[in-house]
Amino acid sequence: MKKNALTLLREKTGLTMAETAKFANTPYATWRQWENNTNRIPGIAIAWLNLYASLKSILPTK
Numbered sequence: 143m144k145k146n147a148l149t150l151l152r153e154k155t156g157l158t159m160a161e162t163a164k165f166a167n168t169p170y171a172t173w174r175q176w177e178n179n180t181n182r183i184p185g186i187a188i189a190w191l192n193l194y195a196s197l198k199s200i201l202p203t204k
Contacts (some may be wrong), residue, residue: 151175151191155198166190 145153152162162172166187175181 146177146179146183147188148172148183148191149161151195152177155191155195162191 146198152159155162157165159173162169163170168187173178174182176183176187
């Protein structure tokens, strides 16, 4: 199965699906459906994850 943009972005952040769903305040089952292409991915989810990935790369780590 070809990975969608949401999955590729999540993997770039290093987060699991469960962690990402929790941070996005989205049910895990919904996030899984988006990544499995069984539900349409809302643009805001991709935008949020893209912003998170950008911020993670510039913020200092603990």
